[in-house]
Structure formats: C-alpha cells, structure tokens
Amino acid sequence: METLWPQIERLLAQVTKPARYIGGELGAQVPVHRPDVAAWLLVYPDTYEIGLPNQGLQILYELLNERPDSVAERSYAPWVDMEEAMRSAGVPFFSLENHLPARAFDILAFNLSAELVYTNVLNLIDLAGVAVRAADRADHDPLVVAGGHCCFNPEPLADFVDCFVLGDGEEAVGEVSQVVAAWKVGGPVPGAPAGADPGSRETLLRALSRLPGVYVPSSYEPAYAPAGDDDPHPGAVRLVGTTPRYPETPALVEKRTITDLGEWPYPRQQLVPLIEVVHDRLNVELFRGCTRGCRFCQAGMITRPVRERPADQVRTMVMDGLDRTGYDEVALTSLSSADYSGIESTVTSIIEDPSCSGQVSVSLPSLRVDAFTVGTAAQIQRVRRTGLTFAPEGGTWRMRQVINKLIREEDLYAAVDAAFSQGWRRVKLYFLIGLPTETDEDTLGIVALARRCVEIGRGYHKGVTVTASVGGFVPKAQTPFQWFGQNTVEELTRKVHLLKDAARGVRGLTVRWHDPKATAVEGIVSRGDRRTGAVIEHVWRHGGTFQEWSEHFDLGRWTAALDAAGMTLEDAVYRHRTEHEVLPWDHLSAGLHRDFLWQDWTDALAAHGLEDCRWTPCYDCGACTGFGVEHVVASAVPPAGGSQGTGQDLSTGGQVPVRFLPTAPSGAAPTPGTGARDPVSAGERRG
Numbered sequence: 001m002e003t004l005w006p007q008i009e010r011l012l013a014q015v016t017k018p019a020r021y022i023g024g025e026l027g028a029q030v031p032v033h034r035p036d037v038a039a040w041l042l043v044y045p046d047t048y049e050i051g052l053p054n055q056g057l058q059i060l061y062e063l064l065n066e067r068p069d070s071v072a073e074r075s076y077a078p079w080v081d082m083e084e085a086m087r088s089a090g091v092p093f094f095s096l097e098n099h100l101p102a103r104a105f106d107i108l109a110f111n112l113s114a115e116l117v118y119t120n121v122l123n124l125i126d127l128a129g130v131a132v133r134a135a136d137r138a139d140h141d142p143l144v145v146a147g148g149h150c151c152f153n154p155e156p157l158a159d160f161v162d163c164f165v166l167g168d169g170e171e172a173v174g175e176v177s178q179v180v181a182a183w184k185v186g187g188p189v190p191g192a193p194a195g196a197d198p199g200s201r202e203t204l205l206r207a208l209s210r211l212p213g214v215y216v217p218s219s220y221e222p223a224y225a226p227a228g229d230d231d232p233h234p235g236a237v238r239l240v241g242t243t244p245r246y247p248e249t250p251a252l253v254e255k256r257t258i259t260d261l262g263e264w265p266y267p268r269q270q271l272v273p274l275i276e277v278v279h280d281r282l283n284v285e286l287f288r289g290c291t292r293g294c295r296f297c298q299a300g301m302i303t304r305p306v307r308e309r310p311a312d313q314v315r316t317m318v319m320d321g322l323d324r325t326g327y328d329e330v331a332l333t334s335l336s337s338a339d340y341s342g343i344e345s346t347v348t349s350i351i352e353d354p355s356c357s358g359q360v361s362v363s364l365p366s367l368r369v370d371a372f373t374v375g376t377a378a379q380i381q382r383v384r385r386t387g388l389t390f391a392p393e394g395g396t397w398r399m400r401q402v403i404n405k406l407i408r409e410e411d412l413y414a415a416v417d418a419a420f421s422q423g424w425r426r427v428k429l430y431f432l433i434g435l436p437t438e439t440d441e442d443t444l445g446i447v448a449l450a451r452r453c454v455e456i457g458r459g460y461h462k463g464v465t466v467t468a469s470v471g472g473f474v475p476k477a478q479t480p481f482q483w484f485g486q487n488t489v490e491e492l493t494r495k496v497h498l499l500k501d502a503a504r505g506v507r508g509l510t511v512r513w514h515d516p517k518a519t520a521v522e523g524i525v526s527r528g529d530r531r532t533g534a535v536i537e538h539v540w541r542h543g544g545t546f547q548e549w550s551e552h553f554d555l556g557r558w559t560a561a562l563d564a565a566g567m568t569l570e571d572a573v574y575r576h577r578t579e580h581e582v583l584p585w586d587h588l589s590a591g592l593h594r595d596f597l598w599q600d601w602t603d604a605l606a607a608h609g610l611e612d613c614r615w616t617p618c619y620d621c622g623a624c625t626g627f628g629v630e631h632v633v634a635s636a637v638p639p640a641g642g643s644q645g646t647g648q649d650l651s652t653g654g655q656v657p658v659r660f661l662p663t664a665p666s667g668a669a670p671t672p673g674t675g676a677r678d679p680v681s682a683g684e685r686r687g
C-alpha cells in the first residue's frame, strides 16, 4: 500500500490547522500491515480537536495494535477547507499514521457519540471512495463498523453501516478481527453458515451477526403497517417489528459488558496531541456504569452495572501517565466521578505523591453535587483552580423527582458554598428544559437556583460568576423517557425567553442555551427508525456536514429532507409513543427490561424517586440479573453524601451530608449563605 503523504503535504499550506492531518503524536503507533491481519481505521467523525481525546477510540487503538491478528490506525473528519482541497486534488480520506487511503483498510470503524455527526459518517465513507449505502458495496470493499452510545438505536444508520458493536468494545473488537482476518485469507470463517460461499461479503456479515453484541442490520427485516385507532395518528405507517432474515441470526442482540475494569488498564499510552484539543490533559477512567438512575440519561442506563477500577490501579495509571506525557493535570473520568467509592483518599494520594511535587491538579468531570464535599473541593485543583461545574438538571425539587436526579436545593447550595469557600469564583450549572411534566414554575426555578448560588458566592468574593447552561431535552432509546414526545422548537424557544427575562438584571448570572433547532434535529435521529436513513442521506447530499457546529447547522435542510421522505417533525419527534408501540430498538438490548423502563416512566410521571441500587436492594432492571454480573466497587463504603442509597429521606431530603473543613480560607466570611452548620459534622446524616 502506498502512502498518500506527498499529495497530502502539498495541500497543507492551503488549510487551517495543518497539524490535524500529520499524525506522529506521542503515543501514536505506526503499524506494519500484513495481508493476513485485519486492518482497522478507527474514525472519529468530527474534527481532530474533538476526536483525539476520545478514550474509547484510544483504548481500542492500543488493544488492536497489541493483537497478532489486527493493526489499527486513526483518522478524524477533515475540516471543510481540507475536504475541499482533498476532493479537488483527488486525495481520498486517509489515515494519520501511515497516510494510507481509507479504502486500503479492511474495516472503517466509526465512533458514534452524538447524533449530529451522522451526516459526517456518510461524508467520510464517500470521501474514502466507498459506496455510501451498505447494499451497494462489493465483496472486498471495507467493512463499515460503528460503536459508541448512539448504537443503542442504530436504525437511522442501518442502511450505511455494515455492523454495529453494542456495549463495551474491548473483547468484541478482537472477535471481529478474528472473523475478518480469517475471511480475508480465504480460510474457514468462524460462525459462517454451512455451505456459504467463503469469499462473499454476505458470508462475512452472517458470521459477524453470530458474535455476541454485534448487530448486522442487513440480517434483519423491518416490517411496517398502518397505525391502529389507539395511535394519535391512526393510519400513519408504523414499525411493527424487526426480525431476523436467517435462521442463525439472533432475534435479540444483547450488549457486551466487560466485568472487571481492572483487567483493562487502557489506554496505557495516552496520545499527546500536537495542537490544543478539548480535554487536553491526562484522562484516567475511574469506573463505568452509573446506577443513580437519572431517567433522562442514556449513558447511565446503557452502561449498567457499575464497575470501578481498583484504587491502586487508578494511582498507577495516573503516575505512569503523568510521567510519560508530561501533563500536569489529570481528569479522573466516569459518569459521576465523586461517586467513586474512596474518591477523597484516591485524590489525596495522587496529589500528595512525592513525584507530583505539588504541581499536579486533579479534576473530576461530572461532579454530582450531593457527593461533593469540602474535602473534595479542597483536594481537587489544589494547584490550579478553574471553573467548577454541577448538574442539578431540573429547576425544582418536583422536577428533579420526575427525572430522578434527587438533589435537594440544600445539596446544591452546600456544594456551591463549599466551592466558593475554597476559593472558586466561577461555577457552572447544567440544566435541561423540555422535560416531561415540566411547568413554567419548574423552568423559572432554574433562575431562582442560580440566583441563590450567586448570593452564596457573594458572601465570599465580590466578582463571582454563575453560568446556567440550559439544554433542550431529547428523549433517548433504552431509557424510561423513550416514550416521551419532545418539546417543539417553539416551546423550547419560549422557555429560553422565560429564562432570559427572569435572569435580566441579576448581576453575576449568565444564562446560556443550546439552539432549540439543533435539539429538534437530535430528536429526529435519536428515536428514528430505518426510514430516517433517507433523511440523513438527503441532508448530506445537500451539503449538510458538521451539523454539530452552529456555523454549519441548518434546520431548513432537515425539514426539507423530512418533506422529501414524507415525514414530519410532529410525528417523528414531538409525538408521545404508546406503551405497546414497537420501538426501532426493541430487537437490541442494553440489558434493561422493557417493563422495568415502563414502570420507571410511570414512576416519573408520579414524581416518585428510586434509590441508587449500588447500595440498596436490586430492582431487577435486568442489567446485572440478565448477564450474571454485579456492581464492582473499590470500597465497601458508599460515597460521601447522596440523596440516593445513603439513607436520606427521599421525600423530605433529610440532612445534606456535606463536610466542612475546620478552617476557612483567609479573608473568607464565616458561614454565609446556607445558614449555620456544624463545621465538623464530617459527612454525618441526621435521622
């Protein structure tokens, strides 16, 4: 295979940020390709700056390059200027390591972490010189594979992707490699149907469809029928089932789950980018899964159960990583990092390690306010203090009961107080609008909460800033809210105006919001069925790439595409689904029983909360019971604080379990804001 580097190099002077395209980062590998191994091109379908830090991609990159039957290179979406230069010079999509054409790889594997990148996926397949529709590909064209959270409703991309991997990829990619490598050399293909033509693409796909966690859409047939009278739109054409085409194909594809994160200490050699990227720091994964049970959160639902990395392995990965990369900041990542059992001792042991010499800061993305303590506040970012972010998500306690984010106002105020008391001056709060049962009182509660946080901060510092960042809620597959009809663009826009008006004149408070039009488009894709593929293709063919980027996003392209496909926003996005409606992802399982999700949905409508099952009896959601696995925690002690699972009275909130240090920073007011508290109550709860 011949490198494209000479042709690529000639284009670099014409484009912005040429370093996006050259590779050679610390941690990059330059694999040697062989005819008998499966060659993977791992693609993040957004820019280098967004895609490079992606930990899932980096983990698979290392694992595949360690295997004897595979090699892996990387690529990211070229920005529009580079794409234009490539297309006019006839340079196809290429890899960063050897600068090989994407077509030379056996597998183009896309990471799908957001719906708005789907048009980029089509664009990159096309830029690779591969047929965009899977049905049009020849036997030896690259296999198009996808993984990531969005694969739990893969149907909108079913016409373009040959196979999806559901759940954890660590083990599954090795199994896919084995099948592809065997097929490639014409040997016996594991799992191939008896008597199948060994060299055909169909044989390969049917063999892959027998691997656990691998979904091959061409092996399934969707069926449609006019809706009955119980449907809000009788006569509309609805999906009535998605069934296997072949006897050996499983009727239900279940996700993969690795049971022991301690067996997978990856990435061992995190990539250090050549230019500034998002999350530009060492990242070490603390745990996978989350059982807090926030009903809007797809990531929490589909990654159950909780699997914590052993604390000593976390420390080793941090120390080795800092030493190797030269970073002076490490993020301990997960869906809710303060929930890691023993978080304070882990953070302290990193910061106090002699090799860090007081120069390393630790950040905990996704902080849960009711597990945030002054002790944590004091430890994290002891070296460098940037902004702190909390996500109460709902503006009132009622709203937070509906979404099962059981954070009392006192929880939030105490956490914010803790942060300001330790010297922070900037706090960011994340909220959702357009949630089920939301009233204007709930929406306006956002400003009330944020305003109070400003007041608390003023007790410590003059120039505090609180930013309320507001996103529109998009119902996601495999969650209790999968049946909910999303708010319209107009309704979300009205709510944004309510918030802007209420926040006007509040010094120190800024409200930021996500474009409601982009929220509507996410909704088209997040719960779309296979017919949505025509919409995505139409948008792409009419120039709609980089739809995550506001300068390239255009709702008009999407509504025109819906029109062309005979679909409407009302039906695709804003419509409530009924209990027995067949959903496009019903033949795929994230482990959660459908009846558990429906029960949780009815509990939501009754504003009834559920405790964290990590520390309470199991509700039999299916994620552990169906797979013979269970939560793995690094410590037997629940995390500090918490409305859920730590005995707090869910109806009244109980005592806020925030720890206060005995000393306040110099110049700080004694106990402003949240009222007098016992300064040494150290995480204890009252009755």
Ligand code: SF4
Pocket (backbone or CB within 6 Å): 291, 304, 305, 613, 614, 617, 618, 619, 620, 621, 622, 623, 624, 625
């Ligand atoms: S099976 Fe039980 S313990 Fe496991 S995640 Fe579901 S409710 Fe929690």
